[in-house]
Amino acid sequence: MKPIMMTAKLTFVCSLIFLLSACATQPHQDIVKAEILVRSVQNDPIIAEKAPVALREAEESLSALKALESEGGDESALQSMAYKTQLRTQIAQYKADSAVAKEIITKAQAERKNIQLEARTMEADLRARQAQEAQKKAEQALRESEEARQKAEDLARQLTELQAQATDRGMVLTLGDVLFDYNKADINEGGLRILTKLVEFLEKYPERNVLIEGHTDSTGSDSYNQTLSEKRAEAVKVALNHQGIHPSRINAVGYGKTYPIASNDTELGKQQNRRVEIILSDEHGVIKSR
Amino acid sequence: MLIRRIFRPTLLNRFFLIPFYSLIVSCTTTPPPYEEITRSSYVIEEAQEDGAQTHAPLELRQAHQTLEKAQQALKDERYEEARNLASVAEIEAELAKSKTEAIKNKQAAEDIQESILVLKQESLRYQSVKQ
Numbered sequence: 316m317k318p319i320m321m322t323a324k325l326t327f328v329c330s331l332i333f334l335l336s337a338c339a340t341q342p343h344q345d346i347v348k349a350e351i352l353v354r355s356v357q358n359d360p361i362i363a364e365k366a367p368v369a370l371r372e373a374e375e376s377l378s379a380l381k382a383l384e385s386e387g388g389d390e391s392a393l394q395s396m397a398y399k400t401q402l403r404t405q406i407a408q409y410k411a412d413s414a415v416a417k418e419i420i421t422k423a424q425a426e427r428k429n430i431q432l433e434a435r436t437m438e439a440d441l442r443a444r445q446a447q448e449a450q451k452k453a454e455q456a457l458r459e460s461e462e463a464r465q466k467a468e469d470l471a472r473q474l475t476e477l478q479a480q481a482t483d484r485g486m487v488l489t490l491g492d493v494l495f496d497y498n499k500a501d502i503n504e505g506g507l508r509i510l511t512k513l514v515e516f517l518e519k520y521p522e523r524n525v526l527i528e529g530h531t532d533s534t535g536s537d538s539y540n541q542t543l544s545e546k547r548a549e550a551v552k553v554a555l556n557h558q559g560i561h562p563s564r565i566n567a568v569g570y571g572k573t574y575p576i577a578s579n580d581t582e583l584g585k586q587q588n589r590r591v592e593i594i595l596s597d598e599h600g601v602i603k604s605r
Numbered sequence: 606m607l608i609r610r611i612f613r614p615t616l617l618n619r620f621f622l623i624p625f626y627s628l629i630v631s632c633t634t635t636p637p638p639y640e641e642i643t644r645s646s647y648v649i650e651e652a653q654e655d656g657a658q659t660h661a662p663l664e665l666r667q668a669h670q671t672l673e674k675a676q677q678a679l680k681d682e683r684y685e686e687a688r689n690l691a692s693v694a695e696i697e698a699e700l701a702k703s704k705t706e707a708i709k710n711k712q713a714a715e716d717i718q719e720s721i722l723v724l725k726q727e728s729l730r731y732q733s734v735k736q
Contacts, residue, residue, distance in 0.1 A: 369703075395689055402696045409703035416710035423717040430724045437731065 343390070345397035346380060352404040353377045365414035366407045373403035473516050474595075477509070484603045485595055488513065490551070492589035500546035502554055510551065513593065514558040524596040527551045529569040530576075532585035537571055545569030547591050564600075574605070637679055638688035645672055645695035652702040661704040668697035 353373050356362050362370055380396040388396075479486040494506030502510065517523065529544030548567035556562050577584035596602045649668050657665040675690035 392689070395693060399693060399696050402693075402700050406696070406700050406703045409700070409707040412707040413703065413710045416707065416714040419714040420710070420717055423714065423721055427717065427721050427724060430721065430728060434724070434728050434731065437728075 343393055343397060345394055345401075346384060349380060349397040349400040349404075350377060352401055356404045356407050359408075359411070361415065362407050362411040364411075366410035369403070369407035369410040373400060373407050376400040376403045470520070473512075473519070477512055477516060479595065484605075485597060488593040488595065490591040490593065492586050495547060495550075495589075495591075498543070500543065500550040502550055507554065510554050511558065514555060514560060516595075517555070517560050517564065520598070522598050522600055524564045524600040524602065525555070525566070526594040526596070526602045527565060527567040528574075528592045528594065529567070530574055530588060530590050530592065531572050532575070532588040533572045533579040534585065541569055541571035543569075544571050551591055551593065566602075570605075635684050637682075637684050638675075638691050639679075641688050641691035641695070642672070642675055642679060645675070645691045645698060648695050648698035648702065652698050652705060655702055655705045656709065657701040657705045659705075660708040661701040664697060664701035664704055668694050668701055671697055 353376075356370060356373060376396070377400050380393070380400050383393055383396055474486055477486075477488050479488040481487075488509075490502075490506055490509060494503055494509065495501065496503055513525075517525065527548045529546070529548035531540040531544050533540075545568070548569050552562070552565045552567040555565055572579075572588070575584075575588040576590070577587040579585050579588060594602055645668070649665070649672060652661070652665055652668070671690055671694035675687045675694055678684075678687035678690055
């Protein structure tokens with residue numbers, strides 16, 4: 316064989332290969348594009364997981380396209396099939412997007428429910444605690460008012476027992492002449508009994524002080540009466556002190572015949588004027604002076 | 606007996622039947638594609654009901670146009686073309702539908718996440734008020 320023939324043959328083969336390769340690339344651009352698109356959605360793990368049906372439809376469409384191509388289907392049929400395949404890949408993408416979004420929604424709904432439940436529980440807790448506190452406060456207030464009422468009641472009862480009288484200077488307890496020995500400063504038994512009640516009262520109300528005032532009638536000299544009144548007041552103070560009342564709470568003064576409460580002209584009036592008045596202080600220990 | 610003999614599956618008989626087969630096949634491939642057109646109109650309607658007009662207007666219009674072409678081809682008795690166009694219109698409508706759904710679902714997901722954020726903030730404020 317001559318070299319020229321060899322060259323000619325080689326040229327022929329080369330041109331044949333070229334022609335064949337040209338034929339091989341002949342498939343429509345759309346078909347290539349469709350195949351690339353299908354491969355890309357196949358390689359997307361999210362689409363494979365979330366939109367398997369749509370993915371299979373795209374793959375089947377591509378298979379049909381390939382079959383049509385190998386059968387030598389006409390140009391318009393190939394183009395149409397390629398177009399449909401492209402649409403299928405887009406659909407698969409959107410279906411996967413939808414599925415992902417739906418999953419987010421499902422999770423978020425559960426989360427929202429939890430948060431709402433939590434909030435409601437917290438609110439209920441708070442309400443319960445507020446209610447509890449309010450009730451406690453109400454009970455406290457009731458107890459306090461009850462205590463105050465009880466105290467006032469007790470005080471009133473005690474004062475009644477003491478036969479104290481309300482005056483503008485406060486509650487005044489009067490020990491009559493008959494509770495003292497005649498013309499003396501010694502308290503007799505009847506007087507002591509009354510003082511015992513007073514001691515009980517003072518023990519119960521430690522914030523209250525007493526002012527003890529001695530008074531006499533007009534019989535006898537001023538100095539005698541002054542001394543007697545002072546002695547009698549002092550005697551009451553000593554008696555109270557003996558029974559445990561601190562002297563700082565007791566003030567004793569004598570006024571002699573200065574402040575009569577009845578006429579000194581009659582025997583009854585004189586008797587009324589011979590007396591010891593015990594003035595109870597207010598709850599702050601204060602007594603209005605004469 | 607006679608009928609059986611005529612239709613006995615001999616090689617000769619088979620050859621005789623070929624024209625009939627081809628006639629039947631050609632008849633089945635060329636009927637007017639009413640069903641295909643109806644189906645694609647139905648999918649287009651579904652897409653519209655989903656809100657494709659708002660979320661995928663281009664895709665929806667494309668499907669409409671293809672369907673109109675299919676109907677024109679049907680009128681012109683170009684049945685094969687009409688059938689093909691109808692199937693294209695159906696897929697185009699499906700695309701409009703799936704796009705619409707994707708957009709709506711994404712929007713809903715964003716909305717609910719937003720509402721959770723608001724709830725969490727409220728809850729935090731509530732806790733700070735409580736303390």
